[in-house]
Amino acid sequence: MTHKVLLLPGDGIGPEIAAQAARLLKACQEAGLDIDVEEALVGGSAYDVHGEPLPAETLEKAKAASAILLGAVGGPKWDKIEDLSKRPEKGLLGLRKNLGLFGNLRPAMLYPQLASASSLKPELVAGLDIMIVRELTGGIYFGQPRGIEERNGERVGFNTYIYSESEIERIGRVAFEMAQKRGKKLCSVDKANVLEVTILWREVMERLAPEYPDVELSHMYVDNAAMQLVRAPKQFDVVVTGNMFGDILSDAAAMLTGSIGMLPSASLNESGQGMYEPCHGSAPDIAGQNIANPLAMMLSVAMMLRYSLNETAMAERIEAAVGSVLDDGLRTADIASEGMQTIGTDAMGDAVLAA
Amino acid sequence: MTHKVLLLPGDGIGPEIAAQAARLLKACQEAGLDIDVEEALVGGSAYDVHGEPLPAETLEKAKAASAILLGAVGGPKWDKIEDLSKRPEKGLLGLRKNLGLFGNLRPAMLYPQLASASSLKPELVAGLDIMIVRELTGGIYFGQPRGIEERNGERVGFNTYIYSESEIERIGRVAFEMAQKRGKKLCSVDKANVLEVTILWREVMERLAPEYPDVELSHMYVDNAAMQLVRAPKQFDVVVTGNMFGDILSDAAAMLTGSIGMLPSASLNESGQGMYEPCHGSAPDIAGQNIANPLAMMLSVAMMLRYSLNETAMAERIEAAVGSVLDDGLRTADIASEGMQTIGTDAMGDAVLAA
Numbered sequence: 001m002t003h004k005v006l007l008l009p010g011d012g013i014g015p016e017i018a019a020q021a022a023r024l025l026k027a028c029q030e031a032g033l034d035i036d037v038e039e040a041l042v043g044g045s046a047y048d049v050h051g052e053p054l055p056a057e058t059l060e061k062a063k064a065a066s067a068i069l070l071g072a073v074g075g076p077k078w079d080k081i082e083d084l085s086k087r088p089e090k091g092l093l094g095l096r097k098n099l100g101l102f103g104n105l106r107p108a109m110l111y112p113q114l115a116s117a118s119s120l121k122p123e124l125v126a127g128l129d130i131m132i133v134r135e136l137t138g139g140i141y142f143g144q145p146r147g148i149e150e151r152n153g154e155r156v157g158f159n160t161y162i163y164s165e166s167e168i169e170r171i172g173r174v175a176f177e178m179a180q181k182r183g184k185k186l187c188s189v190d191k192a193n194v195l196e197v198t199i200l201w202r203e204v205m206e207r208l209a210p211e212y213p214d215v216e217l218s219h220m221y222v223d224n225a226a227m228q229l230v231r232a233p234k235q236f237d238v239v240v241t242g243n244m245f246g247d248i249l250s251d252a253a254a255m256l257t258g259s260i261g262m263l264p265s266a267s268l269n270e271s272g273q274g275m276y277e278p279c280h281g282s283a284p285d286i287a288g289q290n291i292a293n294p295l296a297m298m299l300s301v302a303m304m305l306r307y308s309l310n311e312t313a314m315a316e317r318i319e320a321a322v323g324s325v326l327d328d329g330l331r332t333a334d335i336a337s338e339g340m341q342t343i344g345t346d347a348m349g350d351a352v353l354a355a
Numbered sequence: 356m357t358h359k360v361l362l363l364p365g366d367g368i369g370p371e372i373a374a375q376a377a378r379l380l381k382a383c384q385e386a387g388l389d390i391d392v393e394e395a396l397v398g399g400s401a402y403d404v405h406g407e408p409l410p411a412e413t414l415e416k417a418k419a420a421s422a423i424l425l426g427a428v429g430g431p432k433w434d435k436i437e438d439l440s441k442r443p444e445k446g447l448l449g450l451r452k453n454l455g456l457f458g459n460l461r462p463a464m465l466y467p468q469l470a471s472a473s474s475l476k477p478e479l480v481a482g483l484d485i486m487i488v489r490e491l492t493g494g495i496y497f498g499q500p501r502g503i504e505e506r507n508g509e510r511v512g513f514n515t516y517i518y519s520e521s522e523i524e525r526i527g528r529v530a531f532e533m534a535q536k537r538g539k540k541l542c543s544v545d546k547a548n549v550l551e552v553t554i555l556w557r558e559v560m561e562r563l564a565p566e567y568p569d570v571e572l573s574h575m576y577v578d579n580a581a582m583q584l585v586r587a588p589k590q591f592d593v594v595v596t597g598n599m600f601g602d603i604l605s606d607a608a609a610m611l612t613g614s615i616g617m618l619p620s621a622s623l624n625e626s627g628q629g630m631y632e633p634c635h636g637s638a639p640d641i642a643g644q645n646i647a648n649p650l651a652m653m654l655s656v657a658m659m660l661r662y663s664l665n666e667t668a669m670a671e672r673i674e675a676a677v678g679s680v681l682d683d684g685l686r687t688a689d690i691a692s693e694g695m696q697t698i699g700t701d702a703m704g705d706a707v708l709a710a
């Protein structure tokens with residue numbers, strides 16, 4: 001069966017790094033992978049053409065695809081759009097919600113070749129390998145009621161942080177299963193000393209625990225988790241948390257590695273359909289200069305092959321190619337260091353393809 | 356006029372470090388400070404005696420005081436209390452809310468003597484001096500509706516993240532004024548690409564900016580702020596944010612210094628009345644062992660002298676004493692390092708008093 005892959009370049013550096021992913025996909029096809037690649041607009045670039053960040057056509061194509069590869073969305077150009085529902089970010093959020101991509105896997109691992117790029121002392125991050133499992137279609141990102149309105153003579157802004165038991169259970173199972181495949185340690189992050197919604201969160205995680213007797217479950221308050229990530233990140237194996245806390249902690253964790261330009265992520269739904277994207281954003285300040293790091297995007301292709309297309313061997317080939325390019329001393333500007341050769345986006349793409 | 360100071364030792368290591376603060380207050384009295392010191396129960400220790408974390412008597416005393424010194428609250432002993440309103444944390448939250456202590460000042464600064472204690476590379480944190488201004492009586496901590504209830508056949512947990520214009524303006528002014536007294540840079544942290552409540556937040560900050568033309572205002576999304584704190588913390592001067600984001604970011608920032616045991620904090624209301632407490636928590640695992648670091652608590656006394664009692668000279672004397680104790684190579688276990696002398700809580704108190 002021919003798999004459909006939808007490529008969504010998006011905004012900022014998105015198109016540049018997506019171009020490298022497209023070349024990589026072509027190479028995979030030549031190596032025998034049976035896929036059909038389409039492209040569509042999302043985010044600010046879709047807004048510019050269609051007046052909305054998630055055109056119906058894009059959503060239809062996304063629904064029909066086995067897997068989606070997304071560059072990045074957003075940029076200052078669209079920050080002034082008054083109507084929040086038209087902002088580039090809504091393209092991304094709309095895809096997540098409409099496809100039910102509730103399970104967001106955000107690995108934070110340190111490439112040994114890039115150990116010196118971390119802002120932390122090397123001994124604290126050497127061998128770092130954390131998997132953050134973030135709930136992606138609920139919580140305060142989507143909770144109702146929300147808005148800005150007049151009350152008692154002044155405006156108030158409000159959002160609702162809400163989770164149901166079944167939403168928590170669903171992401172909990174993803175995290176427990178992930179822990180079973182890894183180091184068998186799961187840390188659930190909440191703020192159960194203040195927020196009722198996370199009291200329920202903690203309760204459901206506790207209830208699931210006996211079904212995964214080989215996994216050691218612990219709980220941590222989000223403020224403490226932010227501290228522990230800075231203090232001793234290697235204490236973590238798998239971390240599970242809600243949408244908002246996951247947004248904050250996964251970015252902090254990714255930055256610990258000093259090479260956020262290297263980190264892919266996956267967002268999966270119940271049927272294994274997935275959207276794959278780099279952890280870094282659209283970096284509008286460096287867009288169009290051929291200096292962005294395409295590796296996170298190319299590693300997103302590998303993650304897609306593994307999780308949605310079941311092509312483990314091909315995924316491993318890509319990951320090995322990235323490793324050997326790093327071994328060869330090739331670096332984009334974001335991960336440049338003394339004695340290494342700094343190259344641009346295209347050249348990095350060339351190098352990975354050659355490897 | 357005799358100032359009333361209320362000392363609330365609280366739980367865990369609270370009583371031990373509060374004892375050192377009490378000695379310091381006595382020394383201040385002997386040096387001519389006209390204060391009247393009382394003690395009261397709060398948190399788990401109040402629950403154990405009165406069945407509630409904030410007894411009426413404690414609240415009365417707090418209202419009558421010019422300033423409050425709090426050790427810390429909470430611990431596993433009380434984590435199983437089903438009724439959230441009886442948990443130790445509610446003692447702290449009740450004090451904040453009832454006294455209107457909306458302005459939380461959380462400095463994250465690195466003592467030059469402790470540079471090696473940071474988990475970050477020394478060049479990234481040398482001279483670090485950030486002031487996080489956190490809104491403390493609103494946002495999701497106090498928003499209504501909140502709770503856990505049955506909907507469509509399953510339980511849901513929910514909280515409300517809400518701010519009014521006047522609440523935002525009030526904390527905004529504290530932050531702009533703080534920036535004027537410091538490096539004249541203010542970074543407001545929000546999630547305005549997703550949450551309406553923070554769109555209003557950003558709008559109000561923008562509206563205030565022209566009144567403080569000497570302050571350079573910038574905005575940052577909370578996920579990016581968490582990354583930037585890890586990547587290049589010295590880019591920040593004053594940071595202003597809401598209650599929840601402030602909880603997370605201030606702890607991360609404090610941990611960057613590697614010496615959270617050194618950091619005091621202040622929570623002020625509109626009339627300058629303040630509550631002062633260490634940034635670290637109740638550390639139940641090391642309670643009762645005479646090894647806790649009392650310096651954050653003693654520096655909280657200095658902060659109180661400066662902000663609520665207008666005794667700048669005496670505050671400076673305490674800060675200088677702490678500096679000289681560090682210069683002498685004395686350290687508690689949390690900040691111990693090679694070649695330095697590790698001492699206990701009491702001995703550290705002795706050393707500061709002697710200095």
Ligand SMILES: CC(C)[C@H](C(=O)O)[C@@H](O)C(=O)O
Pocket residue numbers: 074089092093247548549578
């Ligand atoms: C762009 C933004 C809406 C998004 C989020 O907050 O989820 C991004 O920060 C991410 O983490 O993927």
Ligand SMILES: CC(C)[C@H](C(=O)O)[C@@H](O)C(=O)O
Pocket residue numbers: 193194223429444447448602
């Ligand atoms: C103890 C807890 C309720 C409190 C908070 O979340 O505000 C603490 O973490 C703090 O930051 O002072």
